[in-house]
Amino acid sequence: MQAMADRLAQSAGTAWTSLAPVRRALQRAAQLALDIALPTLCVACREPVAGDGVCAACWAQLSFIAPPYCDRLGIPFVYDPGPGMLSMQAIADPPAYARARAAVRYDDIAKTLVHGLKFHDRTDLAPTMGQWMAHAGKPLLDEADVLVPVPLHWRRGFSRRYNQSGALARAIGKQTGLPVAVEALRRIRPTAHQIGLSRSERAANVQGAFKVAADRKHVIQGRRVVLIDDVLTSGATVDACARALLRAKAASVDVLVFARVVDTLKSPI
Ligand SMILES: [Zn+2]
Numbered sequence: 677m678q679a680m681a682d683r684l685a686q687s688a689g690t691a692w693t694s695l696a697p698v699r700r701a702l703q704r705a706a707q708l709a710l711d712i713a714l715p716t717l718c719v720a721c722r723e724p725v726a727g728d729g730v731c732a733a734c735w736a737q738l739s740f741i742a743p744p745y746c747d748r749l750g751i752p753f754v755y756d757p758g759p760g761m762l763s764m765q766a767i768a769d770p771p772a773y774a775r776a777r778a779a780v781r782y783d784d785i786a787k788t789l790v791h792g793l794k795f796h797d798r799t800d801l802a803p804t805m806g807q808w809m810a811h812a813g814k815p816l817l818d819e820a821d822v823l824v825p826v827p828l829h830w831r832r833g834f835s836r837r838y839n840q841s842g843a844l845a846r847a848i849g850k851q852t853g854l855p856v857a858v859e860a861l862r863r864i865r866p867t868a869h870q871i872g873l874s875r876s877e878r879a880a881n882v883q884g885a886f887k888v889a890a891d892r893k894h895v896i897q898g899r900r901v902v903l904i905d906d907v908l909t910s911g912a913t914v915d916a917c918a919r920a921l922l923r924a925k926a927a928s929v930d931v932l933v934f935a936r937v938v939d940t941l942k943s944p945i
Contacts, residue, residue: 719801720788729804730785739781741812741936749911750776752938771911773903773918773929777816778936779808782907786935790906793840802840805934806847813848813902813932820930821899823849823856826917827863827886844934845904854902860892861917870909878912886917888924897925908936 717724718731725731730738744756746763748770753761780786789805792798810817825841842858849856867885870878888896901921903914908931918929 719792719798719804720785734785737783737785739783739786740808741778741780741938748775750778750936771915771918772922773914773931775816776908776911776914776931776933776936777813778908778933779805779812780935782909782935782937790840790935793843794906799843802843802847803850806844806851809844809904809932809934810848810851813930816902816930816932817848817852817854819900820854820902821927822860822895822901823854824860824896824901824903824917824921825856825858826903826905826913827861841905844906848904848932855895857892857895860888860895861886861920862889870913875910875912878910879915882913882916884916886920888920893924896921898927900928901926901930903929903931905931905933906935908933 716726716728718729718734720730720734723731723733729735741750741752744753744761745751746753746766747760748762748766751763751765753763782790789801793801793805823845825839825845827841828839839858842856845856845858848854863885864887865885867881870881873881903917903921905914908914911931914931914933918931921929
């Protein structure tokens with residue numbers, strides 16, 4: 677009886693030993709299946725990519741904005757006129773905010789990312805976009821006390837389900853440790869879409885559209901604010917927001933956006 681038990685144990689042991697490589701192969705196959713099922717995808721084109729962020733092809737198509745640019749508006753210059761130089765536009769029509777910075781030019785890939793975040797609930801895009809913004813706006817963020825996202829009107833917020841500027845502000849807040857005053861700035865009247873409007877029409881459309889909520893004035897008063905938005909076109913929206921923040925006695929207002937429209941390369945003179 678004992679001999680039979682020993683033989684059984686021996687044969688089971690042999691069987692187990694011979695199964696071990698199979699087991700390891702199955703484990704490797706399972707890991708491979710997991711890797712195939714959950715690859716890291718390029719945030720822009722959804723092709724598999726090594727690491728996080730965008731693939732090499734999309735990266736090459738993004739135009740990151742770096743100096744030289746207008747110290748005030750952040751519009752790129754074609755040549756370096758020296759530090760602190762302002763564009764003609766900044767001198768002729770100075771904005772309410774102190775400085776504006778953008779991570780990238782608003783071109784095809786930037787548009788894909790912005791639309792993904794805005795219309796397709798791609799909240800997974802916010803950390804990468806926020807990281808690029810934090811890099812582009814580092815000098816502004818180093819001096820800031822609080823981040824304020826440009827608000828949506830509640831009806832638009834409802835249809836899009838969440839505020840993309842708020843998502844970007846939260847991503848930057850996480851990376852910098854800066855607080856985000858999500859409810860500080862309110863849109864007090866609905867505004868038409870800015871698309872298709874002239875520069876002066878855009879300004880008129882958003883004039884007086886924002887205000888700091890009475891119960892949030894204490895988070896703005898005396899604070900250095902960085903206003904966060906996804907795209908800067910004419911600058912009318914961020915200018916109207918900056919006016920509202922300054923009326924609520926913000927110490928200063930800078931602007932940081934993901935992408936800005938750059939019509940032509942502006943020279944300083
Ligand atoms: Zn890609």
